[in-house]
Amino acid sequence: MAEALLQAEKLKNFIGGEWVETQDSTEVTNPANGKTIVQVPLSGADAVNTAVEAAKKAQKEWALVPAPRRAEILLQVGILMKERKERLSQLLTMENGKVIEEARGEVQEGIDMAFYMSGEGRRMFGQTTPAELPNKFSMSQRAPVGVVGIITPWNFPIAIATWKSFPAIVAGNAVVWKPATETPIMAYELAKIFEEAGLPKGVLNVVFGKGSAVGDAMVHHDDIRVISFTGSNETGRNIASECGKQLKKVSLEMGGKNAVIVMDDADLDLAVEGIIWSAYGTSGQRCTAASRVIVHEDVKERLEERLLVEMEKLSIGDGLDESNKVGPIINKAGLEKIKDYIEIGKDEGAKLVAGGYVLDDDVYENGHYFAPTLFTDCTADMRISQEEIFGPVISLIPVKSFEEAIEVNNGVEFGLSSSIFTSDANRVFKAQRDLDTGIVYVNAGTTGAEIHLPFGGTKGTGNGHRDSGVQALDVFTEWKAVYVDYSGKLQRAQIDTE
Ligand code: NAP
Numbered sequence: 001m002a003e004a005l006l007q008a009e010k011l012k013n014f015i016g017g018e019w020v021e022t023q024d025s026t027e028v029t030n031p032a033n034g035k036t037i038v039q040v041p042l043s044g045a046d047a048v049n050t051a052v053e054a055a056k057k058a059q060k061e062w063a064l065v066p067a068p069r070r071a072e073i074l075l076q077v078g079i080l081m082k083e084r085k086e087r088l089s090q091l092l093t094m095e096n097g098k099v100i101e102e103a104r105g106e107v108q109e110g111i112d113m114a115f116y117m118s119g120e121g122r123r124m125f126g127q128t129t130p131a132e133l134p135n136k137f138s139m140s141q142r143a144p145v146g147v148v149g150i151i152t153p154w155n156f157p158i159a160i161a162t163w164k165s166f167p168a169i170v171a172g173n174a175v176v177w178k179p180a181t182e183t184p185i186m187a188y189e190l191a192k193i194f195e196e197a198g199l200p201k202g203v204l205n206v207v208f209g210k211g212s213a214v215g216d217a218m219v220h221h222d223d224i225r226v227i228s229f230t231g232s233n234e235t236g237r238n239i240a241s242e243c244g245k246q247l248k249k250v251s252l253e254m255g256g257k258n259a260v261i262v263m264d265d266a267d268l269d270l271a272v273e274g275i276i277w278s279a280y281g282t283s284g285q286r287c288t289a290a291s292r293v294i295v296h297e298d299v300k301e302r303l304e305e306r307l308l309v310e311m312e313k314l315s316i317g318d319g320l321d322e323s324n325k326v327g328p329i330i331n332k333a334g335l336e337k338i339k340d341y342i343e344i345g346k347d348e349g350a351k352l353v354a355g356g357y358v359l360d361d362d363v364y365e366n367g368h369y370f371a372p373t374l375f376t377d378c379t380a381d382m383r384i385s386q387e388e389i390f391g392p393v394i395s396l397i398p399v400k401s402f403e404e405a406i407e408v409n410n411g412v413e414f415g416l417s418s419s420i421f422t423s424d425a426n427r428v429f430k431a432q433r434d435l436d437t438g439i440v441y442v443n444a445g446t447t448g449a450e451i452h453l454p455f456g457g458t459k460g461t462g463n464g465h466r467d468s469g470v471q472a473l474d475v476f477t478e479w480k481a482v483y484v485d486y487s488g489k490l491q492r493a494q495i496d497t498e
Pocket of ligand 1: 151152153154155156160178179180181182209210211212214215216219230231232233235236238239253254255256286287388390416456457461
């Protein structure tokens with residue numbers, strides 16, 4: 001099925017507008033059943049060097065194309081993505097495992113981003129401002145930075161790439177993109193779409209290969225002026241320190257330990273729906289997944305009972321089967337990490353009330369499935385309440401008050417997303433002010449970002465930058481202040497003030 005959809009047995013790099021074969025490759029397998037889908041190139045520094053040369057050359061001309069014309073290509077990309085939405089979604093489910101409904105949602109996010117960023121081609125506002133001297137004009141405007149490097153993870157193989165590459169391209173940069181080796185198909189498809197949409201050769205380059213080879217070469221390449229990275233904290237920190245040594249701009253989006261707060265005045269049925277969706281959707285492998293539930297002690301038992309009832313209803317299996325609500329874990333290593341955390345939780349004294357095991361009977365063939373899991377009676381300082389597990393595991397933490405709930409929410413290393421269920425308007429406003437995360441949801445779960453708002457987190461989740469939204473342009477542009485003195489004489493700022 002994958003072959004029929006993909007029409008390729010081995011992917012190729014896309015460099016300077018050409019499809020380039022590589023010698024080495026590795027298998028990409030479907031996490032739902034372990035079957036090989038395609039071969040992905042394992043490139044090295046040479047391919048990165050060639051891609052950067054092509055990008056440098058293309059960028060010079062691309063930057064001179066008026067932004068509204070650049071935007072027309074993005075518009076066409078969005079149209080082609082829309083036409084191919086179902087095919088892209090099925091391929092996405094095959095390479096990543098997420099259930100088809102969620103895959104369609106992710107592709108839609110990319111389409112939304114294309115249309116939104118194509119509009120930015122006619123805005124990209126700077127400022128005009130009065131000058132302090134007579135007969136003088138002043139303004140600020142955005143300028144592209146040149147060649148940008150984009151490194152993306154497997155859990156949102158197309159959406160995250162669009163959050164980064166679309167603003168970069170509309171702003172007049174050229175891109176070298178390294179997708180995750182686990183999920184290269186979306187990158188291949190998106191490159192083909194850009195090619196068909198008429199993007200000049202070299203403006204987008206895709207180099208497949210391992211982070212330790214391709215990613216590392218990008219981070220250390222002198223002519224890549226910005227690295228935009230999404231992935232794990234460990235990798236992100238290393239990239240940031242390497243970029244720091246070179247004074248290279250770096251934007252990081254990393255892990256989360258997101259919580260849903262359920263207060264004593266919450267609509268419990270709604271809270272349960274929100275928790276199930278944000279904790280077990282994508283098998284908990286979203287950066288915004290809820291992995292903590294902070295619940296007021298007065299409603300703890302009722303919430304727990306209802307959660308257990310709804311968890312029973314979750315059908316788990318291949319995401320291409322529309323009836324399944326929870327798909328597989330990306331790979332064996334991911335599964336092992338979750339298993340380790342189950343043992344850690346038990347050792348710490350948390351009460352395991354559901355799940356906690358690998359699903360490995362015949363139904364699941366060679367797929368990697370983990371049962372949706374609920375730990376209760378957790379304390380805020382347990383490792384399972386502090387560390388990112390990246391699987392379908394909830395740590396439920398009882399609290400005595402609203403103030404304690406906020407404190408527990410904020411008492412982790414990360415700051416990506418948080419949510420609160422309450423019917424008290426005063427608590428809503430206090431919570432949106434006091435929750436120390438880049439995303440706050442009220443009366444909905446922790447997941448579900450809209451592309452015209454900034455996406456990212458505080459503290460250990462990032463380094464102050466944002467993906468998507470108009471804010472993404474800040475990563476890929478430099479601000480330039482421009483003064484035009486039309487007085488015909490030398491006027492010195494701050495000096496000739498009389
Ligand atoms: P990862 O292992 O850090 O990998 C992310 C990307 O970095 C991959 O393309 C990887 O390449 C590459 N990479 C690995 N080592 C590298 C190196 N030394 N130099 C340059 N690049 C390198 O993360 P992951 O396991 O794929 O992704 C899951 C993590 O991403 C979770 O922590 C999740 O929370 C986070 N995430 C955050 C957000 C957000 O916006 N905050 C969104 C989604 C995911 P290869 O894998 O191909 O080797």
